[in-house]
Amino acid sequence: MIEIKTDRLILKKPKTKQDKLSIVSQIGDCEVVKWFSKTPYELVMNCKDYLKMSNKHKLDLSIFLGDELIGGVGLALDDDDYYELGYWVGKDYWGKGYATESSKYLLEYALKKLNSPKIKSAYFIDNLPSGNVLQKLGFKEIGIEKRYSDYMKKEMEMMLVIL
Secondary structure: OOEEEOOOOEEEOOOOHHHHHHHHHHHOOHHHHOOOOOOOHHHHHOHHHHHHHHHHOOOEEEEEEOOEEEEEEEEEEOOOOEEEEEEEEOHHHOOOOHHHHHHHHHHHHHHHHOOOOEEEEEEEOOOHHHHHHHHHOOOEEEEEEEEEEOOOOEEEEEEEEEO
């Protein structure tokens, strides 16, 4: 089981009932979930299935501040052989550098453990804080595409980036 310790955080799989409730509560906040391209409502409402799905992806981890689950970060291998970085942080924890710190340590882990991974990510162009996180991590913009937002119920412009 992977556990990555950063300066302030621990990245690991959620395990307890409280962890599950924290995920539901935080992803249920419209200010958080509006930045997801695919809203995991159905999975979150059935935490057992959500956690099964999370456990299938070795590099899909939760972000803990002490014993408190505050977000999630992960790398998933896509059909194009790129790993896609994704992350979210509960609204109460925005602006404290947790997304950058957790992503940085996960990327360092992946670069050591995986065989020359190609890594990409994306963010809705209106989500400037997410763009700033990816810029700090060294991602470079490569173009814009439209992606459907489950939450907004429309196509929105998404900036594509690679590391």
